[in-house]
Amino acid sequence: MIEFKLDPKSGVPFYRQIIDQIRYGIARGSLEVGEQLPTVRALAVQLKVNLNTVNKAYKELEIKKILETQQGSGTFISSLQVKIPEKERQGKLESICDEFTNIASSYGFSIEDLMNELKTRIGR
Numbered sequence: 377m378i379e380f381k382l383d384p385k386s387g388v389p390f391y392r393q394i395i396d397q398i399r400y401g402i403a404r405g406s407l408e409v410g411e412q413l414p415t416v417r418a419l420a421v422q423l424k425v426n427l428n429t430v431n432k433a434y435k436e437l438e439i440k441k442i443l444e445t446q447q448g449s450g451t452f453i454s455s456l457q458v459k460i461p462e463k464e465r466q467g468k469l470e471s472i473c474d475e476f477t478n479i480a481s482s483y484g485f486s487i488e489d490l491m492n493e494l495k496t497r498i499g500r
Contacts, residue, residue: 394433402458413451
C-alpha cells in the first residue's frame with residue numbers, strides 16, 4: 377500500500393494528485409493487482425479532503441479500468457497494466473526538480489548544495 381500525500385502548494389487539483397499517485401504506484405509495483413484501496417470515506421478523512429474529491433479520482437480511474445469497485449467489498453486495483461509514458465515521467469521529474477530548486481534557492485541554497493546533500497543520501 378502506498379501512503380497518499382497531497383501538496384496544496386503544487387497547483388495540481390487534489391483529485392488529480394490522487395489519480396497520479398495511484399497510477400505511479402501501480403507502474404512501479406507499490407500497488408499490486410487485486411490490492412484493496414481505502415474506502416472513499418477513509419481516504420477522504422486521512423487526507424482531510426471532501427468525499428467528492430476522492431470519489432472523483434476513483435471514478436475516473438474506474439472509467440479507465442485501472443480500478444474496479446465491487447459493491448459491498450471495496451475498490452481494488454484491476455489487472456490492467458499501467459505504463460507511464462517516458463515523456464510524462466520526464467515532465468513529472470522536471471516539475472518536481474523545479475519546485476525543489478525554487479524552494480531551496482529561496483532559502484539561499486545553491487544547486488551544488490542540493491547535489492551534495494542528495495549524494496550523501498545515496499545508500500542510506
